Amino acid sequence: MSRRVKNPTGMRVLITGASGTIGLALGRRLVEQGAHVVGLDVAPRGDEGFEVIACDLTDDDSVTTGVPRALDLLGGLDGLVNNAGIGGPAPAEAAPGAEVRRQLEINLLGTWRVSAACVDALVASRGRVVMVSSRMAVMQLPLAAAYGASKRAMVAYADALRLELGTHVGVTCVYPSATRSPIHDSTAAAGLSLEGMSTYEPLEGVVDAVERSLLSVRARRDVPTTRKGAVEFFVARHLPRVTDRIVLRTLADRARSGAFDGAALAEGVVARHAEEVSR
Structure with a gap:
């Protein structure tokens, strides 16, 4: 990415999912650098170090109330980071x-609601939108179809937004791999852990990529977060056929090793791979 970046001092930034792992780290870093940050989160912690407004991105009324309040506190908007996701x-x-439905409502429609509510302010400032997507938007993993579908749809929405606002607003998609955070807890509880299917990457590198995407003078379209990710x-x-073969081989190894034993949602996968072995 270009080394030409804007000075964050005084920059007005709105972050969704601001009390979560990535949003919190990003918000605190930007505040330390002199930016004016306001966050949206369904459950603010209270110790973020910047203002976070309670807002449910799945609720139209909550968004149409929360976003204007955030923009009033900021006095305008230079950058929107759509980070909220499950x-x-x-x-x-x-x-x-x-x-x-829950994942689509938050990851896709929540992003859409907030972005639409911010359009006028972003156009006025010739600002920047950063979508925190996922490597799964381009490389789907099995047993997590909703997440991959929602993130791929998020990228399609970003593409449409870029085409409509591109004369005035830059739109960048960032593609982290897995980072250690509570977002994976429900998957692990169902016996479908990403361990072995995806490599965890440091939070610091993800925050670096989002920050550079927000501050770069020239907006990049797509930004992986690591060299391996690129x-x-x-x-x-x-x-894509190469990717499919790699993922299919990894899935087969995990299914046959017993990684999904006892996981009701993976019974079909396990049975089909066992059948292949017995043939």
């Missing part, structure tokens, strides 16, 4: 239920 177990072979991003985009 994960959870959701096999593609199972009919979509409450878990799938390679994975390229292969997934241009050689």
